[in-house]
Amino acid sequence: MRSHIKAAAAAFLLLAGVGAAAADEIVIAPEQDTVIQEYVKKQPLASVKVPGVELNIGTALPDTVELHEVPNVKYRYVVIDNRTVLVDPGTHKIVKVYN
Template identity: 75%
Template sequence: MKLHLTTAAAGLLLLTGIGAAAAQDVIIQPEQETVIREYVHKQPLASVKVPGVELNVGTALPDTVELHEVPNVKYRYVVVDNRTVIVDPGTRKIVQVLE
């Protein structure tokens, strides 16, 4: 009986870990990306510097960085080191860096 419980617990932990990893993958739909790119092109921002922060997907931006809204899109954007960064406003994590 103890072996079955241990196996079940290990399986549950494995599934929970997989679900958490999948939840971190944010995929911006092509239509949304097009809307964001067009809006950013029409509404250029001055680039800001954020010392000590690498522009990688999953990196959280500090509260001192002002995020700018894109109408009808859940994500926000900011230009850091001359690169447009798409951010989840709830977590402030980078979901995409536009090239």
């Protein structure tokens, strides 16, 4: 009986963790995404290197990486390894990577 309770508790904790991770997911409206992509094309930046950083959603960039504003958009952008990266300026976490 105790093993069933432990298994149920472990499953609950696992599912709670998945729910918390899903709650952190950033959804960018298609209209806003279009505005961002058009602005970035008109305002190209030189690509920078950030050694040891993988370009994945949720990865925090070092505070030394200069982020650039997109007018009327909460997020900022930077070009790393020739890929445009959208970043939350408050956390410096990547929210989207454009190819």
